[in-house]
Amino acid sequence: MSFIEVNEVSKAFRVSKRSAGIPGMLANLVVPKYEKKQAVDNISFSIEQGEMVGFIGPNGAGKSTTIKMLSGILYPDTGSVRVNGYIPYRQRKEYVGSIGVVFGQKSQLQWDLPVIDSFELLKAIYRVPDEIYQTNLKRFIEMLDMSGFINQPVRQLSLGQRMRADIVAALLHSPRIVFFDEPTIGVDVVGKETIRNFICELNARDKVTMLFTTHDMQDIEKTCKRLIIIDKGAKVYDGFISGIREAYGTTRQVDVEFVEDCTVKPIEHVEIKELDAPGGRKKRFLFESREMQIDSLMSSLLADYAIRDLTVSEPEIEGLIRKIYNGEVAR
């Protein structure tokens, strides 16, 4: 049995459906119409203890709903969730003491009070023993470089500072599992880097199991080995990040700079794009790796033209993900 087991879980919401305008509003008042929206549709996956898994998908794909079921906020309609031996939504009080949840968009800090006051409150809520609290606090403050603003009211913090404080707030009770829901949203490049490093270290040193949702692919690439992609409530990919390229990244791109202006005659299976003016020196060749070998393309080009420079690039993960979201690649 894995540490986190999600088994054929589905969850639908009832949303009220309304026609436009005042007549629509009145009609809705008399006969309310509801629409069933399938937020999560028969998802299964399992995560081992100490794993760090990226969990991505376009807006409305069902990420937050899944995290809410994993953390015990929502009951699944069908299927089962088991984390660390607990059924989250049935054994709430016993279970939530062992997890931490960071909602990047919703702070859990006391807005008007210094950061440290929120921490003290959380210490009491989670019954954290003194020594553990002091050790954790000292360590996290150091790692996230927070000593400068720990005594400032939360309302005066920058978004990056607030986010760091929120991350610490979710970790003071030494949770075994942490769910991060967009922990870098709105944070600048340096701040993002600090947060990513912190998360990596926490995973490496403390063996904390983590599930990480974000829209920033760099977050995932820099922290996680494994990636789960969901779309429209269903799982579309589950595997290593490197596996994405093998599974979907079959397009190759070769940018060529010729010695002089020329027009290249059409090559079968290859799309040619002009990077300069038509008939110019710089051109891009796009092709599917199963339809065309790179060496045969090169030899046919070199036979007829003089080449000054060329770069071969693999597709970026981010571009691939975009294609998966758009349904451009076969699943």
Add this chain to the structure above:
Amino acid sequence: MKNDTIYLAGVYTRTIMKSWFQYKVDAVLRSLAVFLREATGIIVIYFTLLKFESLNGWDIHELLFLFSLLFLTYGILIIFFTGLRDFGRTVRNGGFDRFILRPRGLLFQLIFSNADWFAAIGHGSLGIVLFVISAGNAGITWSPGTIIYYTAALIGGVMIQGAIFLLLASLNIYLLETNSLKELFYWNMRKFAGYPVSIFHKAIQFCMIYIVPFAFVNYFPAQYLLRKEDMAYPSIYMYLTPVVGVVMYLAAYGFWRYSIRYYNSSGN
């Protein structure tokens, strides 16, 4: 309650106090504003009633005593039930999800994590002022017996209104917003409660006694202490306030426990 729970309630209270009084001038002004807003209403009623000898046999001091019970109970109520008053907002902004994620009782967190001290001070101090003005002049004789009765009636009155708040919060889980229901069933009925229930139409009397039982918050306790002649109801009602409070609260709590299973977060 276990020691540890009491300790947490203490930490919560300290945190709320710190937050609320972060802006000291504003804190004083807001308490004063609540006090004046409510007091203005009373002053208007006071001068209107001076034109009458009495209302169904109740003179002005006795009427003020009725009001004092309303304000005192609300002042106490709001220390504990602000979280339920604002429950709709807490649900909509996702704050309730956060409570679910913490290893503590949900109702406990709602009750102790928020307290509108401005309303408590505003209403409470007006209640005390009215009590001081009216209690002596209305001719109540205070003995250990009546003091115990009065305390029990206060607590019962708080529980009756707390039960209404808890019931509305439970309905909120299905309806997402219950402010208009609160306006209708709580605040409107409370306006009637400033006067002896006997002056109203039978239908309103029925509502005040059996539907939204404000009569048990102030009218029946006042009857016990004042023994007016308009008491056309079973005399046992004068003793029932604490019972009604406990029964209503338990019923509302049962409904809350039942409803909470249907909670469906607020989306993102």
